[in-house]
Amino acid sequence: MDLLLTLVSIIMTAATPLLLAALGETVTERAGVLNLGVEGMMIMGAVAGFAGAALSGNPFVGVVAAILAGMAMALLFGFLTLTLLANQVATGLALTLLGLGLSALIGESFVGQPGIKLPSIGGIDPLVPFSFAMVAAVSWFLFRSKGGLIVRAVGVSHASAHALGYNVVGVRYLAVLFGGAMAGLGGGYLSLFYTPQWVENMSAGRGWIALALVVFASWLPLRVLAGAYLFGTISILSFVLQAAGVGIPSQFLSSLPYLGTILALVVISGNKALTRRNTPANLGQAFVPDR
């Protein structure tokens, strides 16, 4: 029973950063914006979180720093793609490259320092229930509130939304900033709880997996939750098998999350009917109002 509890808690900690980042990107993509820079925002959140906690001695300062770092990166992305109308794919890649480089530079002086871990409340760290609450909140927002309807409308047809008088660019900025905040928080979780340390490139591709998760979940928050926990289980599987001394090379086990992501993408994308109906029709397209 103890073992089961331990396993469940390990899966939760593995799934939570994915869940947070993927929820944020879900809202961003629902508004029609494809932000490939999730990895960059996460890693910046990780380094900012660690630095914030280390410099202030308080891990909650780290959490705030992580969120702000993610939002700052998102703002940069938003400015380029929503105001300057730069190509969304290229800008997202740039955000990731910049984030990886900048975080390495900032984090250099923190390498090897022991981290300040977020206190757990009753054995559970607070961000796990928070992440569940966010799933409910995002779900309610998108499907039961006028604000969420506007976000979805902007993603489905920005031309129609504009014709009706909605501020498409403004809505998208907010969606992008939310995505940044969540990605930053997810990154902060890595350096403040998962392995309370700073290691260069510690996000290890989770931002990319979060992006795949959004597609896999057909942009539905509840499915994002399911997908994140599925991936959490796969990641933990590799550790468990390695610890159990099964004779599979560790590198193969470590590759399982990445292979799993590819498989998930293939399964979901191959179902044309499903993707056509659910994909926000204007995803990735710049909106240029005619004046």
Add this chain to the structure above:
Amino acid sequence: MRLEKRAERSNAMAIASPFIAFALTIVTAAIIFALRGNNPFAALYVYFIEPLTAMWSIEQTLVKASPLILIGAGLSVAYRANVWNIGAEGQLTAGAILAGSVPVFFPQWQSPLAFLAMIILGVLGGMLWASIPATLRNRFNANEILTSLMLVYVVQLLLDYLVRGPWRDPQGFNFPKTVSFSGWQTLPYLTSGIHVGVVITVLIALALGLVMSHTLKGFEIAVTGQSPRAARFAGFSEKSTVMFCFLLAGGLAGLAGAFEISSVVGQLQPQISPGYGFAAIIVAFLGRLNPIGVIFAGLLLALSYIGGEAVQTALQIPDKITRVIQGILLFYILACDTLISYRIVTSSPVLQKA
């Protein structure tokens, strides 16, 4: 102040934009140096100018530029077609693994044919690895950005496994590396610093440039990227274009991998590239997605690597500044590119008296 679409793309801005972007990067880099407490002018000098003053550092720059140009040229073609191959780093690694199998299994095979075999295997390895995301996109409509990127992690883990396990040099004191390559299984050098790969790279980039501008294939790629429906209307097959672009970019990345392990690196080890596959993405954009422009962009980015090492040695600035400067450069390129299709207008469309 707002943006207004131009009636036509501005040719003047298309040429000027990379230069403006570079200038803005220099300014930003100077600010970063100043914030760290370094003299910005000294740092800029050491970073960008000094490496061009000594022959050996010029040679180093050319050697570093070779994989960047080779991969960047292939990526520039792919991106033109909206085929987003982000996994060039993995294709480079796959090419290196396959090419490296020759010295690992046949270290005694010393002849020009051995080298040729390595080259061909390098290209094949890259093509094979690139064919996976291409197929997944063609058959399952799976997003190639994510699949090609996931495969980078996978192949890097494969390499790690091989050099720590079955391919490890038994006389290597348990270090995770293969035997060192020697003789015909290494890249011939033209001068003391420049190997043959540099020349081959430039020739390939020039050839690709001609193909893009003068052949039907190049036309097909340009149409596919700009108007997929028009491409279908023209009779071009989207699936074969996707496969072609991936195989081209992958093959060139694999070739670059083969070149790297048979020269600078000299063996197979867990880390064989300082992220060339990703830096090449920046090279492709800086070069305006044109294989000829990529030659100059590659040289510039190679300079940024050398400069990074230089400021680390001379001024104790961590060489991680390199990736930051590269990322900032890409941002400025994308921002300046806006001015090609849009102009900045200062008047606002408010109700005015006639």
Add this chain to the structure above:
Amino acid sequence: MKAKADYLLEALNIVKVFGTLRANDDVTLKVRPGEIHAFLGENGAGKSTLVKMIYGALQPTSGEFRWMGEKVVVPNPAAARKLGIGMVFQHFSLFEALTVAENIALAMPGPFDLGVLSEKIARVSKDYGLPLEPTATVADLSVGERQRIEIVRCLLQEPKLLIMDEPTAVLTPQEADQLFKVLARLAGEGCAVIYISHRLEEVKRLCHSATILRHGKVVAHVDPTKETAASLAKLMVGGDIHVVHTPRKVTDGKTRLKLDGLNLAADGPFAVELKNISLDVKAGEVVAIAGVAGNGQGELFDAISGERHTKAAMLVMDGKPAGNEGVSVRRRLGGAFVPEERLGHGAVPGFRLSDNIVLTRHASDTDVVRSGLLQKNGAANVSERVIKDYDVRKGKPNPEARALSGGNLQKFVVGRELDRKPGILVVNQPTWGVDAGAAATIRQALVDLSRKGSAVLVISQDLDEIFEIADRIAVISRGQLSEAFPASQMTAEKIGLLMAGEHEVHHAA
């Protein structure tokens, strides 16, 4: 129908400038309550621009609006809706993936309650004879049903002024009749209507007054009931309209394009399946396929052009089965194709005209491409010839396609194909969004090509155009094609019935 003396809306000396284009030049328009006011002009005259300003989606460069006698500024559509102005767009501003109720909720101010709103939608829509199901997803609805959403969306806000932009372009004749009933009822209730159209018979039937725009300027205010269609047309175009000259067709031409039981599965959840389509197009004739948007025209065009493949025998070109061949093969067999969308499908917007020549002629024309190498001079020569022969007006010598106006680009795209002297030409919506002069040029060119011995197939939503140029007419409805009747035997009413699928598809033995 007693109209009050005061004006409801006045647009005074409105000017709107886009760059160097004066879309509206000193336009004055006055509408009374309860009046159905037509707004006439050909494509590009500036009608849509003016109403967008009335609706707050655009701001005028100069000029003034007055609402019920008082000066007013309309900064955005929400403000317009608050004043009591509703707009039914020509290209619907609907959200396909959302439900009817959600679509309407997005245009309504105030608290958000889908339940209450849905009930209201069901009630009001039924009351006006335009029934809607609130939980239906828009993507599943026909074009006529989608327009109902736009209208009900306005009706729920109890408008004082309703603007309708080319509403009958997408309706069957019967659906148009229902719409006129609704508009007449609204006018009787005191609501004014601005009715934008270029369909003169309708305007004469429905409207109390008309303002006519040409090239951005008002040229006349008239009472349409006192004018003839011809006099209205002359005011719109400013001169005599070129009447298409159709010499009697050759009667013994051989079949050049044959569709034989063509079936094509739908390639997506919103596409139309083609079922058992059969048609012969003979040398020397123009056959037209009439149909309201969304009945499979695009799918049929793709099946004929070769973007989608069927079985070999389902499509025969000059005797050769070609149903499973690609586009380039069909072009080599003498086929030429002009799709509905000129920017992004028929031409690459960012490419110069000479490069757009290469787009469809690389496989069949060695002047343009030889041994895989582009012949830039050859392409430029062809481009210049097309520009000259079809009177394509452009600023620079070899501009990008998107720099051309709609009519000129369409002339270029059609001319590019006609210049090849194809044996078979298939065109989808030949003059959509094109000014009258260019439209006349294009239609004449299509007829001329057929009289030289080619087979010409035209798919169109414009019944006036079809009656002008077609020798035989078939109707496409829900992916099935009716028999092709001689034009002399067809009337708008019969076409309308076929559009609604009243007659089963049948063919002579």
